[in-house]
Amino acid sequence: MEQDKNNFNMIAKTLFGLEEVLAEEIKQLGGQDVKILNRAVSFKGDKRLMYKANLCLRTAISILKPIHEFITRNEHTLYDNVKAIDWTKWLDLDKTFSIESTVQSEFFNHSKYVALKAKDAIVDQFKEKFDGERPSVDREKPYLKLHIHISQQECTILHDSSGYPLFKRGYRTQTNKAPLNEVLAAGLVLLSGWDGKTTFIDPMCGSGTIPIEAGLIAGNIPPNIHRTYFGFQLWDDFDEKLWEEVIEEGKAGEKEITCKILASDVSEDTMDMAGTNIEAAGLDEVIRLSKKSFFERDAPPAPGLLIANPPYGERIVPERIMAFYKRMGDKLKETYSGYDAWIITSNADAVKKIGLRHSKRLTLYNGSLECRYLKYEMYMGTKKSFSGKEKRRY
Numbered sequence: 545m546e547q548d549k550n551n552f553n554m555i556a557k558t559l560f561g562l563e564e565v566l567a568e569e570i571k572q573l574g575g576q577d578v579k580i581l582n583r584a585v586s587f588k589g590d591k592r593l594m595y596k597a598n599l600c601l602r603t604a605i606s607i608l609k610p611i612h613e614f615i616t617r618n619e620h621t622l623y624d625n626v627k628a629i630d631w632t633k634w635l636d637l638d639k640t641f642s643i644e645s646t647v648q649s650e651f652f653n654h655s656k657y658v659a660l661k662a663k664d665a666i667v668d669q670f671k672e673k674f675d676g677e678r679p680s681v682d683r684e685k686p687y688l689k690l691h692i693h694i695s696q697q698e699c700t701i702l703h704d705s706s707g708y709p710l711f712k713r714g715y716r717t718q719t720n721k722a723p724l725n726e727v728l729a730a731g732l733v734l735l736s737g738w739d740g741k742t743t744f745i746d747p748m749c750g751s752g753t754i755p756i757e758a759g760l761i762a763g764n765i766p767p768n769i770h771r772t773y774f775g776f777q778l779w780d781d782f783d784e785k786l787w788e789e790v791i792e793e794g795k796a797g798e799k800e801i802t803c804k805i806l807a808s809d810v811s812e813d814t815m816d817m818a819g820t821n822i823e824a825a826g827l828d829e830v831i832r833l834s835k836k837s838f839f840e841r842d843a844p845p846a847p848g849l850l851i852a853n854p855p856y857g858e859r860i861v862p863e864r865i866m867a868f869y870k871r872m873g874d875k876l877k878e879t880y881s882g883y884d885a886w887i888i889t890s891n892a893d894a895v896k897k898i899g900l901r902h903s904k905r906l907t908l909y910n911g912s913l914e915c916r917y918l919k920y921e922m923y924m925g926t927k928k929s930f931s932g933k934e935k936r937r938y
Contacts, residue, residue, distance in 0.1 A: 550590040551576065555702065556597060556604040557584045561908040561917075562731040566603040569734075573600060591783060595790040598706055598774050600766045602730035602757070605709050608691055608702035616699045617651045619661050625699070626665035634703070637674060640682035641666070644704075645692040652694055662692050662701075687778045707775030714770035715825035718817040719751045724853055728910060730757040730767065732851055735906060735917065736886050741803050743848035745883075747838035749807035752818030752831070754851055759827040763801045766794040770825065801830050804844060808836040839875050846882020856890045856913065865894050873898035876922055885920040892916065 554575075558566045563580045570578050573596050575587035589597070597607045611634075614625040635641055643666075645659040652658055663681065670678040689704035711726040732754060738744065740762035746754045760767050768774075769791070776782055807822075809815055815835045822831050834841070838852070854872060857865035869891075876885050877900070889895050890913040904919035 551588045552590070553586065553588055553610050554594060554597070554705075555581070555584050555586050555608045555610065556601060557606045557608065558603050559583065559605070559725070559728055559731065559909060561906060562603045562727070562735075565731055565734045566601065569601050569603060570597070573597060591781075592786060592790060594705055594776065595787055596794070598710065598776070599768050599790060599794050601710065602734065602761070602767045603727055605711060605727055606691075606704055606706040607710075608704055610700050610702045612701045614699055615697050616694070617697050619652075619657075622652075622658065622699065623661050623665045626662045626701070627669050629701070631666050631669055632673070635666070635670075635679055635688050637670065637677050637679055639687040640680050640685075641688040641690060642681055642683045642686040643690045643692060645694070647694045649694045649696050651697060658692055658694060662690070685773070689775050703775075705774065705776040705779075707773055707778075708771075710768060712771070713768055713825075714772065715756065716751065716753065716821050717824055718820050723751055724753045724910065726753055726757060726767070728908065729753040730761070731908070732853075732886065732888060732917065733758045733761055736849055736851060736884065736919070738849045740801075743804045743806065743844050745806045745841075745843065745848060745850045746852065747808055747836075747841055747850065748852050748854055749809050749818055749833075750814060750853065752807060752821045752833075754853065755805050755807040755818075755831050756822060756825045756827060758851075759801060759805055759822075759825070759830050762803055762805065763827075763830070764797050764799050765826075766791075766797075769794060805831045806834070806841075806844075807831055808834045808838070808841055810835070810837045839871060841879075843879050843883065846880075848880075848883045850876075850880060850883050850885040852885070852887050853910075854887065854889060856915075857894055865891065866897050869894040869897040870899065873900050876900065876920065880922045883922045885922055886917060887920070888915050888917045890915045 556566055556570060560583050563585060567578050567580050567585045570585055570587050574593055575589050578585060578587045594607060597604065612629055616622045616625060643659040643663050645655040647655040647658055667678045689707060691702040691704055693700045713726050744758045749755055807818060812835060815833060819833055822828050822833065900920045902918040903921050906917040908915050908917050
């Protein structure tokens with residue numbers, strides 16, 4: 545098939561625990577030969593799919609295009625192999641570049657040093673070819689952004705088609721002290737299995753990231769529709785007409801949001817931030833925002849979904865955080881009958897105070913913090929046990 549000839553390998557990077565969600569997203573977009581890796585998913589597709597992946601994938605951090613692979617066990621073979629690549633195929637003297645690296649190897653123990661040696665190899669090649677002249681490094685908005693990944697002795701060099709990480713959606717202009725990554729927020733919603741039709745509640749919404757991502761999912765709105773820059777737009781082979789077609793296709797797939805999306809928090813300043821971000825995302829007529837404590841708010845009739853990212857306790861004395869989690873469990877039992885409640889936290893001791901039995905537990909990372917993402921099925925009333933006896937359970 546002609547289309548297959550135009551296909552190439554790609555790697556979508558993601559966060560730990562979101563690999564399967566991302567793989568399913570890629571399949572839905574039309575990706576072929578989809579394989580789950582560590583914090584990444586590999587797949588095949590054409591240029592249109594690369595553009596669509598950047599625009600539409602909710603749980604991808606970046607879309608990378610491998611260009612070269614080799615074996616290396618030390619800095620000398622690394623330098624020589626990078627220098628042997630003809631970089632004039634992708635880079636001119638008046639263009640800029642940057643390099644990031646990831647290292648999982650007994651032969652290399654410093655990712656920044658790997659990036660530095662690769663940069664030296666590229667610069668030296670240009671100096672030799674062009675009488676001492678060389679392209680400049682630009683870490684903010686380079687023409688060519690490269691990733692080097694070393695796994696033991698296997699080195700892969702990749703072009704970054706995204707430029708800025710894809711969690712920089714373009715809608716979040718203000719954040720609180722501990723903002724939740726947009727990719728993680730989207731992952732929380734997708735992992736919950738929410739259908740976008742029942743009531744959605746975030747009672748501790750902070751700067752609004754989780755309800756915004758829920759709104760984008762409910763409306764099938766491309767998560768990066770508000771971004772003004774992607775790395776591939778600077779490439780020589782950028783197809784502006786094709787890109788415009790992909791954007792129009794993404795917009796055409798949007799649908800009316802009919803469910804209730806409710807967000808609240810206790811801080812006036814936080815609510816102002818959330819309101820600004822929600823408006824920037826174009827969801828101010830969809831998400832109902834209110835300044836209210838979790839313990840004050842009532843829930844609309846079930847069914848519904850609650851996702852909460854409560855304080856983990858880093859800045860709170862242990863006694864207060866334990867009491868907070870106990871009150872949270874009591875509130876769930878009192879108010880959220882018929883709801884599914886999901887809570888993400890890194891505080892394994894405090895979560896025991898919730899006093900409920902979780903039906904599902906996933907491991908995720910919020911930044912460097914290892915977290916548990918726990919599901920509580922808040923049904924109320926009688927439910928038959930396996931022995932046939934009726935029992936009351938929350």
